[in-house]
Amino acid sequence: ILNVEQSPQSLHVQEGDSTNFTCSFPSSNFYALHWYRWETAKSPEALFVMTLNGDEKKKGRISATLNTKEGYSYLYIKGSQPEDSATYLCAFSYGGATNKLIFGTGTLLAVQP
Amino acid sequence: DTGVSQNPRHKITKRGQNVTFRCDPISEHNRLYWYRQTLGQGPEFLTYFQNEAQLEKSRLLSDRFSAERPKGSFSTLEIQRTEQGDSAMYLCASSLVPGTTEAFFGQGTRLTVV
Numbered sequence: 001i002l003n004v005e006q007s008p009q010s011l012h013v014q015e016g017d018s019t020n021f022t023c024s025f026p027s028s029n030f031y032a033l034h035w036y037r038w039e040t041a042k043s044p045e046a047l048f049v050m051t052l053n054g055d056e057k058k059k060g061r062i063s064a065t066l067n068t069k070e071g072y073s074y075l076y077i078k079g080s081q082p083e084d085s086a087t088y089l090c091a092f093s094y095g096g097a098t099n100k101l102i103f104g105t106g107t108l109l110a111v112q113p
Numbered sequence: 114d115t116g117v118s119q120n121p122r123h124k125i126t127k128r129g130q131n132v133t134f135r136c137d138p139i140s141e142h143n144r145l146y147w148y149r150q151t152l153g154q155g156p157e158f159l160t161y162f163q164n165e166a167q168l169e170k171s172r173l174l175s176d177r178f179s180a181e182r183p184k185g186s187f188s189t190l191e192i193q194r195t196e197q198g199d200s201a202m203y204l205c206a207s208s209l210v211p212g213t214t215e216a217f218f219g220q221g222t223r224l225t226v227v
Contacts, residue, residue: 004155032214043116044156044204044218051214089155093214100146100169101216103155 002026006090006104013080013111020076021107023090027071034101035064035075036089044089047075080111115139117219119205125225126195133191134222138207145188146216147180148204149173156204162188163210195226 005024013019025033032051036044048057053068061078077084087108091101118137126132138145143164148156159178160170164185174180177195182188192199202223206216 006155034214034216036218041220043220046215046217049214091155100158100161101148101156102158103148105153105155 002094002102004090004092004102004104006088006107008107009105010108011110013109015081015111015113017080017111018076018078019080019109020074021088021090021109023073023075023104025071025073025090025092025102026094027068029094030068030071031093031095033066033068033073034091034093035073036091037086038089038106039086047088077109080109082111082113085109085111117205117207117217119203119219119222121222122220123223123225125227128197128226129194131191131193132195132224133189134203134205134224135187135189136205136207136219137187138205139209139217140186142207142209142217143185144208144210144216145182146206146208147188147190148206150202150204150221151200156202159190192224195224197226200224200226 007022035047038044048064050066055066064075066073087106089106091103120135146161147159150156160180162182177193180190202221204221206218208216
């Protein structure tokens with residue numbers, strides 16, 4: 001069974017705090033690792049797609065790293081803002097470019113002003 | 114707006130009724146996916162199309178579920194004889210293969226079966 005695990009399940013932080021989430025996934029037959037941000041009543045928004053071991057990607061205050069050999073990825077948010085409040089989903093795809101994604105249960109982030 | 118569009122956004126139906134949802138993908142995308150998310154879970158894969166061909170169906174997709182993409186553009190997902198357990202958010206996504214590995218999602222259709 002292919003399983004993606006995310007931790008923590010939820011996180012409450014103060015504005016300005018930095019935070020990080022973990023995603024673990026099966027390391028065999030890996031193709032790509034995706035991070036999405038999902039705000040209430042909106043579409044899941046793609047943050048990063050990473051394919052190579054050691055990949056690091058950054059978008060503004062958000063960055064992500066990838067370790068395909070041990071099967072984990074970290075997402076970092078520096079100086080959290082209230083608008084960062086959302087569910088952060090990680091998903092992996094395997095075996096080729098099907099884009100069939102196996103999702104984790106997500107990390108719910110609440111940033112209080 | 115050229116994003117993925119789903120209709121309706123919300124649907125409340127009585128148990129036993131049939132419902133149909135529509136997804137309009139990004140126009141040049143050849144792949145279209147359906148996912149379902151229930152409370153406390155991440156989205157779960159249901160099925161996907163390459164143009165008009167349905168290439169894979171999850172075991173989650175019971176006989177009461179059917180999906181079509183007749184002309185390789187929009188897709189419909191029909192649920193017959195709805196059950197309370199069908200209550201969920203149904204998400205559609207599209208992508209271009211070969212090309213980017215990124216999948217773009219719609220806002221989803223939230224189904225409530227009462």
